[in-house]
Amino acid sequence: xxxxxxxxxxxxxxxxIIRACKDLGITSAAIYSEADKKSLHTRFADxxxxxxxxxxxxxxxxxxxxxxxxxxIGADAIxxxxxxxxxxxxFIEFVExxxxxxxxxSSESVRMMGIKTAARQLMKxxxxxxxxxxxxxxxxxxxxxxxxxxxxxPILLKASAGGGGKGMRKIAGELEFDxxxxxxxxxxxxxxxxxxxxxxxxxxNPKHIEVQVIADKHGNYxxxxxxxxxxxxxxxxxxxxxPSEFVDDKTREKITEAALNAAKACNYFNAGTIxxxxxxxxxxxxxxxxxxxxxxxxxxxxxxxIDLVAEQISIASGNKISFDQNEVxxxxxxIECRIYAExxxxxxxxxxxxxAHYNQPSGPDVRxxxxxxxxxxxxxxxxxxxxxxxxxxxxxxxAIKKMLRALSEFYISGVIxxxxxxxxxxxxxxxxxxTYGINFIDSNISDILSTAExxxxxxxxxxxxxxxxxxxxxxxSNNVDNSIKNENRWGELNNE
Ligand code: MV4
Numbered sequence: 269x270x271x272x273x274x275x276x277x278x279x280x281x282x283x284x285i286i287r288a289c290k291d292l293g294i295t296s297a298a299i300y301s302e303a304d305k306k307s308l309h310t311r312f313a314d315x316x317x318x319x320x321x322x323x324x325x326x327x328x329x330x331x332x333x334x335x336x337x338x339x340x341i342g343a344d345a346i347x348x349x350x351x352x353x354x355x356x357x358x359f360i361e362f363v364e365x366x367x368x369x370x371x372x373x374s375s376e377s378v379r380m381m382g383i384k385t386a387a388r389q390l391m392k393x394x395x396x397x398x399x400x401x402x403x404x405x406x407x408x409x410x411x412x413x414x415x416x417x418x419x420x421x422p423i424l425l426k427a428s429a430g431g432g433g434k435g436m437r438k439i440a441g442e443l444e445f446d447x448x449x450x451x452x453x454x455x456x457x458x459x460x461x462x463x464x465x466x467x468x469x470x471x472x473n474p475k476h477i478e479v480q481v482i483a484d485k486h487g488n489y490x491x492x493x494x495x496x497x498x499x500x501x502x503x504x505x506x507x508x509x510x511p512s513e514f515v516d517d518k519t520r521e522k523i524t525e526a527a528l529n530a531a532k533a534c535n536y537f538n539a540g541t542i543x544x545x546x547x548x549x550x551x552x553x554x555x556x557x558x559x560x561x562x563x564x565x566x567x568x569x570x571x572x573x574i575d576l577v578a579e580q581i582s583i584a585s586g587n588k589i590s591f592d593q594n595e596v597x598x599x600x601x602x603i604e605c606r607i608y609a610e611x612x613x614x615x616x617x618x619x620x621x622x623x624a625h626y627n628q629p630s631g632p633d634v635r636x637x638x639x640x641x642x643x644x645x646x647x648x649x650x651x652x653x654x655x656x657x658x659x660x661x662x663x664x665x666x667a668i669k670k671m672l673r674a675l676s677e678f679y680i681s682g683v684i685x686x687x688x689x690x691x692x693x694x695x696x697x698x699x700x701x702x703t704y705g706i707n708f709i710d711s712n713i714s715d716i717l718s719t720a721e722x723x724x725x726x727x728x729x730x731x732x733x734x735x736x737x738x739x740x741x742x743x744x745s746n747n748v749d750n751s752i753k754n755e756n757r758w759g760e761l762n763n764e
Contacts, residue, residue: 269585270294270344273371275313276334277349279639280656281563282309285347288577289314297341299334301327303649308639317341322649328352331359335366345369345584351651354560357382371584372538373559380534381557385428385466391554394533396526399545399553401468406449412467413445419469425449427456428464431556433503435459438470473705474545476500477512477552479527480568482576483537484583490593491524492572495564499693501616501709506686507693508564508604510571513664513702519550530557539565539580563606563656566635570602570660600660601667605675605690607655609646612689613720618652619684621645629677633660633670646683654685664702668694692716 272295275285282298286309289296298313303322310316317337320327329352338346346363348354348371360375381387389403400419405428406412416423416439425448427435435456439448449465457463480492496512497505515523527542534557541562543555565576579590609619626642638655646652657678659670675691696712698704709716 269587270369270581272297272341272343272345273581274299274334274338274341274343274346275309275349276328276346276353277351278304278307278309278328278650280637280653281349281561281639283312283639284637285349285577286313288575288581291575292578292581294581297338297343299328299337301649303645303647307644308641315341322647324352324649331362335362335368338368339366343368345371345581347371347581348560350560350563355382355558369584371580372561373536373540377534377536378559381559382431383428384426384430384556385464387556388554390533391530394529396530396533396542396554397552399468399471399555402466405464405466409446409449412449413442416445416467417442419467422470424468424470425452425465426468427452427460427462428466429460429462430456435465471545471547471553473707474547475512475514475705476543476555477515477523477546478541478543478558478562479524480539480541480562480565480576481527481531481536482539482579482583482589483531484589485537485586486588488589489528489531489536490589490591490596491527492568492574492576492596493598494520494523495567497564498704498706499699499708500706505564506606506608506709507690507699508567509664510567510602511598513601514546514550516550519552523552526552526554530554538583539576563653564604566637566656566658567602567604570635570658571598571600572596573599600662601664602658602660603664603667603671603694604656604658605671605694606653606686607657607678607680607690608686609652609654609683610686611684612686613717618646618648620647620652621683623654623680624682625679627677627679628655629657629674631674631677634658634674635660654680654683665700668700688720689716692719 273289274297275282286296296313298309298316299319300307300310300316301320301322304310319333320330346368353359355378357375357378360370360378363370364375385404388398391398392403422438422440425437437448437452439445452465453463456465476497477494478497479494483489494512494515496509499507530542531540539561541558544552545555546552569576611617611619622645623640623642628636628638635658636655640654657674659667659674661667661670671694672691675687678687693699
């Protein structure tokens with residue numbers, strides 16, 4: 269096992285990795301930028317090393333400096349977390365050549381999954397269903413138009429080197445083809461320095477279902493079931509669940525088998541996720557593979573009882589996976605809400621500033637992964653996620669109830685958060701029914717925002733009525749009325 273791990277990340281995920289290191293008896297070494305001198309990850313790690321200025325490219329993305337530091341401090345391995353270097357094949361290769369261990373897949377596996385057309389071809393050859401479409405970049409627009417007609421409009425043009433929503437364009441019919449083709453090519457060249465594009469059939473409002481896999485360096489592969497990640501806005505996930513109530517046992521059997529085939533096809537080791545689109549008839553199609561630990565991994569940990577980060581570290585050091593497939597079962601239901609510093613009711617504008625007060629929920633079946641507390645600053649330099657709040661219960665309905673309870677216990681001042689917006693989403697009838705696809709937020713935004721206005725005006729009326737009642741009451745007695753109905757009284761308690 270490793271003696272010391274350098275954590276090439278910040279925020280909540282750096283803390284998550286520090287905790288796993290402590291549990292395993294491994295020394296944790298944090299790196300931090302000048303903006304993170306007082307951050308939790310800097311304080312909680314066994315040791316912390318200043319890496320550079322606040323800008324990511326000068327600190328958390330300074331490849332040479334990070335590897336040099338790892339050598340100097342005698343680290344045996346580097347954990348990249350998510351984002352930053354986690355899926356950068358050049359960085360991984362650099363780590364491999366330096367003699368250190370990268371806690372993640374090989375640079376080769378990451379490269380194989382990086383080019384979408386090649387990944388689709390590989391999946392096709394390995395019994396993983398792909399969205400109908402091309403597995404090679406378009407060479408001739410005449411041929412491409414013939415192909416589009418054959419599979420039927422609408423279609424999507426996608427950048428071969430793309431992913432995560434960039435370099436993608438919908439075409440409703442042949443008339444739009446030429447201009448869309450040129451525009452997507454330009455975009456792809458600009459974003460990925462590669463103008464190869466290909467065609468997929470457009471799937472209307474599918475679900476986004478992903479499967480967690482894990483593999484060791486001895487050829488053992490396991491899956492840890494699926495996550496439902498359809499509640500998103502502009503490719504930013506907001507709420508994730510495990511398992512998906514939409515996935516029945518038969519479909520689960522098929523989709524997890526497909527995911528294992530995908531991992532085997534690229535000789536994968538460590539933790540990874542296979543993303544699928546799922547149609548209303550439960551047919552599913554490979555979308556892409558995320559060759560890293562994901563933000564939403566806690567919901568999988570909650571339903572499986574497996575510590576994914578500890579397992580990642582153990583596998584990277586050469587151990588076999590610690591469990592058999594038949595030893596893991598789905599236990600209960602978990603939901604994750606991402607708490608962002610943003611003004612959801614005002615164009616989702618990011619909200620920067622210093623967090624003045626911070627109280628986080630706790631109690632039975634609540635898990636918090638937070639990177640901030642009182643005094644932390646939300647800056648433009650990094651992701652505005654404040655915390656991940658998960659609840660666990662025997663059923664989705666109970667998990668939602670616990671989530672509402674927990675969300676109401678949050679008290680954050682100094683920055684605006686999306687907590688009220690999250691409460692509205694989880695109370696929406698469609699969220700409760702499970703009948704939603706990736707368009708859920710966009711399609712229901714006016715509905716959700718108007719509910720917020722209604723709640724607010726009800727509150728005002730109610731507040732006025734309570735005040736009137738109080739005045740009347742106080743004129744008779746000096747007793748303090750403790751019966752004010754207010755689900756969050758932090759403001760009062762802090763005399764704000
Ligand atoms: C699609 C699609 C519909 N049909 N492909 C967006 C991100 C990129 N990874 C793939 N994406 C999509 N590909 C076909 N053939 C719809 C999306 C999509 C999406 C997918 C997953 C999660 C959120 C999404 C939001 C918008 C569009």
